[in-house]
Amino acid sequence: MKILLVLISMVGLLSCSNESVEREQCPITIDSVSIVDSMEIKSITYYLVYRISGWSDKTEILELYDAEPIFDHCANSNKDPIFGDSLSLSHQVKHVYLNAKERTLDIEYMDVQPSNSITSNFKLELKK
Numbered sequence: 652m653k654i655l656l657v658l659i660s661m662v663g664l665l666s667c668s669n670e671s672v673e674r675e676q677c678p679i680t681i682d683s684v685s686i687v688d689s690m691e692i693k694s695i696t697y698y699l700v701y702r703i704s705g706w707s708d709k710t711e712i713l714e715l716y717d718a719e720p721i722f723d724h725c726a727n728s729n730k731d732p733i734f735g736d737s738l739s740l741s742h743q744v745k746h747v748y749l750n751a752k753e754r755t756l757d758i759e760y761m762d763v764q765p766s767n768s769i770t771s772n773f774k775l776e777l778k779k
Contacts (some may be wrong), residue, residue: 677724677725677726678725679706680704680705680706681724681725681726682702682703682704682726683702683703683726684700684701684702684703684722684726684728685700685701686698686699686700686719686720687699687700687701687773687774688747688773688774688775689719689775690749690775690777692749692751692777693751695717695751696717696718696719697715697716697717697749697751697775698715698716698717698718698719698720699713699714699715699747699756699773699774699775700713700714700715700716700720700728700732701713701773702714702726710737711737711738711740712735712736712737712738713735713736713738713747713756713758713773714732714734714735715732715733715734715735715749715754715755715756716728716730716732716733717733717754718730720732733754734754734755734756736756736758738758739760741764742760742761742762742763742764743760743761743763743764743772744758744759744760744761744772744773745759745760745761745772746758746759746772746776747759747772747773747774747775747776748775748776748777748778749775749776749777749778750778751777757778
């Protein structure tokens with residue numbers, strides 16, 4: 652009977668330890684990420700990602716990828732962004748311009764406080 656109990660306990664411990672090794676431990680706070688827009692230029696599709704990072708002091712970030720990113724359960728991407736910039740929390744975004752030649756974003760702000768629907772202005776545009 653003791654041998655059976657030991658065997659059952661060992662199987663339980665091994666199954667728990669294998670699961671914890673396979674899954675990455677996330678930080679206490681997990682970023683919120685979403686792909687908000689995309690644009691194809693000369694056979695490259697650029698993806699605009701909106702990231703909210705932090706616990707109480709939140710940081711809002713726009714990231715640019717040159718291929719579709721895939722995010723895991725910890726909000727980590729399978730590839731690095733080609734550009735990223737934190738947003739001003741005191742102004743509302745007016746336009747997000749894609750500079751494909753330099754592979755960057757130009758963010759234009761309005762002189763008004765951000766509204767609740769801030770992501771509505773997160774659309775990639777080409778600057779002319």
